[in-house]
Amino acid sequence: MKRDIFQLVNYLLPKSTYISSKNISEDLDFKIRKVPAILDNTDSWLKSKGFSKLKRLQGKGIKLLQKDILRIKATLLNERISFDFTNSNDRRTYALYSLMCFDKVSHLKKLANSMNISERTISNDMIRLRKQLSDCKVKLLYSSSNGYKLVGDLFLCKCFLISNLKQIFLLRNEKEVVNFIIESNTLPGNKFIAPEKIQNLYQDIDNILPVYFSIEAKITILVYLIITCMQSNRNIDCYDKDNNDISNNKAMQDLGSIIALKGEEETNTHLKKIEQARISTLLQSQSNELLYNFSANYPFEIEIFAHQMIQDMSQKCKIDFQRDQELFDVLSSHLINLISRIRYHTQIRNPLLEKVKRHYSQIHKAVISSIQYVQAYTGNHITEDEISFITIYFASAMEKISNQQSKKGGINIIIVCNSGNAVSRLLQYKLLNSYKVNILGTLSEQEIKTKGDIRNLDLIVTVIGNLDLKLKKKIPIIKVNAFPTKNDYKKLEKFINQKKHKISPHNSLRKIKNGILQFLPGTNFQVINNGENIDDLIQLSGNLLAQNKYCDMDYVNQMVKVAHEFGGVNHLLIAPGIILPHAGISSHVFKTGMSLLKIKKPFNYKGEKIIAFIAFCTINSTQHQGAFQQLGYLLDDKEFLEGFKETENYEDFKNLVLSCLKKGEKLL
Amino acid sequence: MKIVAVCGMGMGSSLIAKMNIDSILNEKGIEGTVENCDVGSVSGHPADWYVATQEIANNMPEEFKKRTIILHDFVNKDEMEKELSKYLF
Numbered sequence: 001m002k003r004d005i006f007q008l009v010n011y012l013l014p015k016s017t018y019i020s021s022k023n024i025s026e027d028l029d030f031k032i033r034k035v036p037a038i039l040d041n042t043d044s045w046l047k048s049k050g051f052s053k054l055k056r057l058q059g060k061g062i063k064l065l066q067k068d069i070l071r072i073k074a075t076l077l078n079e080r081i082s083f084d085f086t087n088s089n090d091r092r093t094y095a096l097y098s099l100m101c102f103d104k105v106s107h108l109k110k111l112a113n114s115m116n117i118s119e120r121t122i123s124n125d126m127i128r129l130r131k132q133l134s135d136c137k138v139k140l141l142y143s144s145s146n147g148y149k150l151v152g153d154l155f156l157c158k159c160f161l162i163s164n165l166k167q168i169f170l171l172r173n174e175k176e177v178v179n180f181i182i183e184s185n186t187l188p189g190n191k192f193i194a195p196e197k198i199q200n201l202y203q204d205i206d207n208i209l210p211v212y213f214s215i216e217a218k219i220t221i222l223v224y225l226i227i228t229c230m231q232s233n234r235n236i237d238c239y240d241k242d243n244n245d246i247s248n249n250k251a252m253q254d255l256g257s258i259i260a261l262k263g264e265e266e267t268n269t270h271l272k273k274i275e276q277a278r279i280s281t282l283l284q285s286q287s288n289e290l291l292y293n294f295s296a297n298y299p300f301e302i303e304i305f306a307h308q309m310i311q312d313m314s315q316k317c318k319i320d321f322q323r324d325q326e327l328f329d330v331l332s333s334h335l336i337n338l339i340s341r342i343r344y345h346t347q348i349r350n351p352l353l354e355k356v357k358r359h360y361s362q363i364h365k366a367v368i369s370s371i372q373y374v375q376a377y378t379g380n381h382i383t384e385d386e387i388s389f390i391t392i393y394f395a396s397a398m399e400k401i402s403n404q405q406s407k408k409g410g411i412n413i414i415i416v417c418n419s420g421n422a423v424s425r426l427l428q429y430k431l432l433n434s435y436k437v438n439i440l441g442t443l444s445e446q447e448i449k450t451k452g453d454i455r456n457l458d459l460i461v462t463v464i465g466n467l468d469l470k471l472k473k474k475i476p477i478i479k480v481n482a483f484p485t486k487n488d489y490k491k492l493e494k495f496i497n498q499k500k501h502k503i504s505p506h507n508s509l510r511k512i513k514n515g516i517l518q519f520l521p522g523t524n525f526q527v528i529n530n531g532e533n534i535d536d537l538i539q540l541s542g543n544l545l546a547q548n549k550y551c552d553m554d555y556v557n558q559m560v561k562v563a564h565e566f567g568g569v570n571h572l573l574i575a576p577g578i579i580l581p582h583a584g585i586s587s588h589v590f591k592t593g594m595s596l597l598k599i600k601k602p603f604n605y606k607g608e609k610i611i612a613f614i615a616f617c618t619i620n621s622t623q624h625q626g627a628f629q630q631l632g633y634l635l636d637d638k639e640f641l642e643g644f645k646e647t648e649n650y651e652d653f654k655n656l657v658l659s660c661l662k663k664g665e666k667l668l
Numbered sequence: 669m670k671i672v673a674v675c676g677m678g679m680g681s682s683l684i685a686k687m688n689i690d691s692i693l694n695e696k697g698i699e700g701t702v703e704n705c706d707v708g709s710v711s712g713h714p715a716d717w718y719v720a721t722q723e724i725a726n727n728m729p730e731e732f733k734k735r736t737i738i739l740h741d742f743v744n745k746d747e748m749e750k751e752l753s754k755y756l757f
Contacts, residue, residue: 436695562676566707571676571723575743580680584706621679625687632684635743 001079003168004030004038005045009064012054013073018061049075080179081169085115091122092129093164098187099150100161101230107147114187135417135463136160137481155278162223171219174202181226193226197266201225204262207337207348208255208389209283217286224282225259228275229267254352254359254392256280261351285428301377302339306332309370309390316366319398327397334393335374338386342378350385356392357384363398364391411435411496414454415442416462430484431461435496459495509633509661512626516594516634516657519616519627522650523548524595531599534569534610535560538581541615544595551589551617558583559615568606575635577602577611585620592618594627598647611645634660669700669756672715673742674724678706685719685742692749698757717755 007028012019021039025032039062043053051072054062064072084090095111103110108126112119126148130140136156141149150157165171169180178198185195205218205225213221256279260271306328314321321327341347350356357364367390375382415427428439440457445464448454460467460477467477478495480488524544531537542556559581563569574580594616602609614631618624634640640660647653671689675682682704689702705713707724710732718736720728725738737755741747 565676566723566727568723571721572680574681574684575741582677582680584677585679616680618679624679625683628680628683629687632687632743635684636688636745 001045001081002041002084003081003170004028004034005042006076006079006081007170008038008042009045009072009076012062012064013069013076015063016066018055018057018063020061023061046072080183082183083115083168085117088125088128089164090168091115091117091125092132093161093168095122095126095148096129096133096157096161097165097184099148100154100158100236101227102187102234104234104236105147105149108142110147132160133157155281158224158227159282162220162227165223166219171223173215173219174199174222177202177219177222177226180223193229193267198222198226201263201266204266204348205259208258208262213283213286220286221259221279221282224279225263226267228260228271228279229263229269232269232271232275233267252284252396253277253280254356256283257355258350258352259283302332302335305335305373305377308373309367312370313363313366313394316370317363317394317398319401321394321397321401324397324401327393330393331390334390338382338390339374339378341386342380342382347383347386348389350388353385353388356388356395360391360395363394364388367391367394411437411458412440412456413437413459413461414440414448414457416445416448416460416464416467417442427461427463427480427484431492435492437496461492509630509664510658512630514592514623514626516627516630517654519592519624520594520596524550524593525598525650525653526596527598527600527648529599530601531603531610534563534605537597537599537610537613538563538569538579538615541581541595541597541613544597545593545615545617548593550591550593550595555583555586555588555617558586558588570606570608573608574614574631575641577609578635579610579613581613581615582617585618589617589619592616592623594624596653600648630657630661633664637664639663669698669717670715671700671702671717671719671756672710672713673702673704674707674710674718674720674728674736675704675742676707676724678704678709681721681742682706685739685748688742688745688748689719689752692745692752696757719752 008024011024011028021032021035024030025035030038039054046053046068049072051068052065055065056062083094085094094115095106098111098114099106108119108122112122115122126140126142133140133150136152136159138150138152138154138157141151143149165180169176169183171177171180178195181193181195181198185193202218202222205221209218209221253276257276260276260279263269264271309331310321310324310328313319364387367387368384371382371387371390413431415431417427428442431437432439440454443451445467448460449470457475460475462477462479463481465479467479476495478488478491480491484492526540526544528540531540538560539556542551542559545551546553546556562583563572563581565571569579569581572579572581594614597613597615599611602611604610616624634657637660640656643656643660644653647656673682673685673689675685686702686704693700693702703713703715707720707727710718711729716735718728718732719739720736721740721742722738725733725736728736737752739748739751
């Protein structure tokens with residue numbers, strides 16, 4: 001059955017009023033000029049199945065005949081969408097599907113024959129496909145003797161294929177996947193998996209994955225798993241040896257492995273180890289967009305159990321799980337299923353039990369003791385396999401908490417990409433998992449051009465070569481592969497580290513009360529041409545404080561004494577060439593203050609070129625904190641240190657301090 | 669985790685060090701408390717790690733020396749982060 005007819009009939013089924021062509025074109029994403037042809041085709045399909053034609057009313061639109069609706073629904077259940085080879089996207093997807101899953105190498109003639117389309121058209125399609133695949137870093141090679149062949153790491157390619165298949169076969173639930181497999185089995189020589197196995201696989205995935213995975217995500221995983229098993233069955237090896245997977249979510253890794261093992265069981269194939277990692281990569285990219293659908297009307301005891309468990313676990317693991325609403329939702333929904341599984345004695349097995357126990361031994365032990373409430377409620381023993389699933393949820397929550405803590409003050413990124421959702425989503429997840437970044441969005445080249453300047457944007461990451469955006473504000477662009485290589489990571493790291501250097505937590509440096517300039521007025525500032533004796537200079541810097549009644553001369557003498565306490569004044573060197581003479585808190589100090597003695601011609605002291613003395617005295621241990629926060633920032637700022645060398649008077653110094661502090665804030 | 673920054677008087681460079689370590693921990697999302705004190709009273713400050721410059725470290729109580737991280741500089745945050753990460757994270 002043709003996809004557009006299927007879509008249209010499905011769309012009309014629940015509608016009782018007339019629907020206009022415009023609405024149809026908007027809601028189903030059909031081109032408006034194609035609608036009449038689709039309506040005609042639908043008419044002939046309805047007729048062939050023994051129904052009346054669409055009811056048309058001038059100026060109003062169309063609708064299905066009320067009396068047919070139930071029977072149409074029943075008929076649709078047995079209908080399947082098939083590839084529509086008059087459509088170029090379908091042809092390309094079919095060719096890719098075939099190359100990925102059935103024939104490693106395919107001749108043009110064979111492809112043309114199986115689609116019943118001229119070789120020339122197919123050849124053109126393949127050129128377009130080649131361009132599309134270049135984003136996925138996969139080469140589509142052709143030789144007249146061997147035919148077409150894919151070369152490269154096919155992981156992204158597989159994601160691309162899946163997103164296309166989902167579009168073509170409207171895969172929204174497991175029934176549609178079953179239909180797709182039945183359809184796919186009719187293609188020449190493609191019979192591999194029995195449709196009834198699909199239901200089992202889906203059930204497994206549904207049981208294993210936390211509830212925040214949307215059905216759409218689960219379908220993606222299901223199709224991915226099936227395709228992977230097909231490839232493995234046909235011995236289609238599709239990965240580069242260089243495995244640059246950075247997967248830091250252990251819980252997801254485990255779930256990925258479990259799913260891979262279930263797939264092996266159902267389809268009787270053996271998957272390579274790397275597949276487990278790839279599935280967990282996919283899982284993580286899917287769970288980026290959480291989808292809640294909590295209308296479930298479950299017994300309120302469940303909520304109490306979930307609550308008790310979380311409270312209990314928080315105490316045992318000394319981690320505050322209670323803030324995590326998502327964990328609560330996941331756990332409650334898991335408990336509902338768990339309790340029903342316990343009642344019907346269908347507890348599931350976890351092939352990774354041993355691994356989970358090893359990795360999260362503490363959490364696992366804590367879960368075993370926390371689950372007693374549930375055990376008492378059901379009156380049945382809960383197997384360790386089942387418990388290990390809950391362990392995985394808590395482990396995952398723990399990692400999330402530690403991730404969140406490290407995400408403060410990240411940099412803002414936009415991803416620009418042309419190859420669609422599947423590719424950008426992976427890149428997005430990779431970036432999110434590897435760095436402290438916020439992804440502001442994923443746009444196509446066109447979108448970012450029309451959108452223009454985006455606020456707070458720090459970096460554009462793109463998979464497109466020679467991206468020229470002509471934005472008003474120059475934003476750095478980094479080109480990476482959709483599945484970042486080691487080199488890409490290096491590039492990103494370099495940028496992010498530079499940026500990090502600039503980001504300082506002193507976000508209101510200038511506004512600090514009792515800042516450096518309050519404690520260091522013009523009277524406490526002196527520039528001298530040169531100096532020779534370190535003690536004299538410390539004395540001189542202290543004199544500035546004593547003269548202005550910040551302290552008495554005893555304090556100044558103490559300063560000199562303290563300077564030598566640890567065998568040389570090096571312990572007072574606060575930054576290259578800058579000495580911070582001071583003594584302790586005592587009755588010799590009258591008020592908190594700082595002085596600055598600058599030496600125009602640096603003098604050598606034990607291999608260090610001394611350029612300035614910043615003496616200070618304080619009445620308690622806190623009053624000078626704000627000033628020191630500013631001082632610490634300034635002395636780490638190259639621009640300040642450079643400027644300071646040139647400073648000749650207080651006015652210069654003041655302006656330099658203010659401008660550097662201002663810059664420090666702007667960088668935030 | 670508790671870290672104590674130590675300097676001669678416990679209010680100059682150690683204060684700057686304390687503020688810098690605080691912000692490094694914060695950026696890295698590591699939980700910990702940071703204090704500062706003078707080398708004379710350090711024995712009254714039990715901690716997991718001590719941070720000091722070479723001269724001060726030589727004067728640290730013997731039992732703390734193993735847990736003392738020696739920094740060249742208390743203002744250069746990048747250097748500090750590099751050095752601390754060898755021990756702490």
